[in-house]
Amino acid sequence: MLHITSLKKKQGAFSLFIESLQIESTGIYGLIGSNGCGKSTLTKLISGIMKPDSGEIALTLGQRDITIITQKPYIMDTTVYNNLAYPLKLRGIKNHKPLCNEYLEKINFLERKNQRAQDMSGGEKQKLALLRAMIFNPKLIILDEAMTDLDIDSLDMFEEMILERQKNNPIFWIIISHQLAHIKRLCDYIFFMSNGGLEVQGPAQEVLRSSNPAVRRYLKHEVLEVENNETINS
Numbered sequence: 001m002l003h004i005t006s007l008k009k010k011q012g013a014f015s016l017f018i019e020s021l022q023i024e025s026t027g028i029y030g031l032i033g034s035n036g037c038g039k040s041t042l043t044k045l046i047s048g049i050m051k052p053d054s055g056e057i058a059l060t061l062g063q064r065d066i067t068i069i070t071q072k073p074y075i076m077d078t079t080v081y082n083n084l085a086y087p088l089k090l091r092g093i094k095n096h097k098p099l100c101n102e103y104l105e106k107i108n109f110l111e112r113k114n115q116r117a118q119d120m121s122g123g124e125k126q127k128l129a130l131l132r133a134m135i136f137n138p139k140l141i142i143l144d145e146a147m148t149d150l151d152i153d154s155l156d157m158f159e160e161m162i163l164e165r166q167k168n169n170p171i172f173w174i175i176i177s178h179q180l181a182h183i184k185r186l187c188d189y190i191f192f193m194s195n196g197g198l199e200v201q202g203p204a205q206e207v208l209r210s211s212n213p214a215v216r217r218y219l220k221h222e223v224l225e226v227e228n229n230e231t232i233n234s
Contacts, residue, residue, distance in 0.1 A: 001025075001140075001172060002046065006057035009041060016041050016196045018055070028162070028171035030187035032177070032205065034218055037193040040224045043068060043142045046174070064091065065139040069146040072122070073129035080104070080120070081113035083128055087136040103131050107157070123149040130158055134165065142173040147182065159185055180219070184208065192218070 004021040016038040023029060031039050044050040045057060047068045064148055067087075076083050081100060088096040104110040107127050117128060126149050133141050147155055147168040162173070163186070177183055183190065183204070192200040194214040207215065 001060050003056070003058040005058075005129075007043060007045065007057060007092055008043075008053045009050065010053055011041065014038070014041075014196060016045075018040045018042065018198050021191065021198055021201075026166075026172055027188040028166060028175065028186050030175050030177070030183045030190040031193065032180075032183060032190060032218070033193035033199075034221075039193055040070075040144055042193070042206055043176065045175060047140075047142055052091065061139050066142070067133045067136075067138045068142040068144065069126075069129045069133050071126075071145040071148055073125060073146065075117045075120075075125050077118050077191045079114050080109055080117045080128060083117045084113075084132050084135060087132060091136060093136070097136065103135050106161070107131065107154070121149075122150065123151060123154065127154060127158070134161070137169065138171065139197070140174070142176075144176045145178070145226040147177070148179070155182070162186060164183075176222045180208075196216075 002021070002023040004018050007016070007018040009016040011043075014036070031043070033039055041050065041079060045052055046059065047066050048063055049068070076086065081104070084100050084103060085096050088099070101113075104113055109128070109131075119124070120128065126146060130143075130146065147158060150158065159182070165171075166173070173186075175183065175186060187204045190201065190204045191198055192207055192210075192212075192215055199214050200210050200212050202210075208219065210216070
């Protein structure tokens with residue numbers, strides 16, 4: 001499905017180089033690493049938002065089969081309903097009202113469907129963007145810190161939705177997140193990036209137990225962040 005070979009991209013002082021990366025089968029793939037290591041740049045290259053300087057990205061999907069959601073998703077200045085229906089209208093899918101209502105009901109947004117979407121909170125916008133990404137059944141969904149503003153109940157709900165969707169209709173997911181518990185629960189396979197390159201990859205549990213020094217430093221830092229946040233919130 002995805003073959004990357006000798007991929008290079010330079011942005012200012014930052015340089016990305018991925019010698020080889022392959023994704024062959026459907027699944028939930030985690031992309032982790034410290035801030036600035038190139039995760040978002042890589043996903044922008046994969047999705048076609050950005051063009052590489054050199055190298056090859058062989059992707060057996062069309063642009064309409066791919067969607068990417070960022071931490072601050074783009075929300076149109078219209079109603080909640082129109083935001084959700086937009087990808088369906090764009091693809092010429094008619095009679096979409098029952099499907100949209102069904103999806104809005106999943107997150108208790110049905111009574112708010114005529115509300116101006118721009119007036120919602122950051123977490124609510126993330127929930128709407130996640131629904132909008134899933135409703136048209138793309139073959140690749142990229143989540144770039146797309147659930148960071150969700151409360152615990154909403155995070156649990158969307159994790160269950162993703163796992164249920166994957167069970168019934170397997171697709172490709174690439175999830176960038178610093179929430180390690182989230183990565184452990186969802187991901188089958190992990191790519192760990194460091195300094196613009198791919199450092200370690202493998203089944204999720206193997207990578208999270210890796211003895212690689214860069215992985216251990218990253219995991220130690222993230223665990224400390226979680227513990228500090230729990231102390232502050234307790």
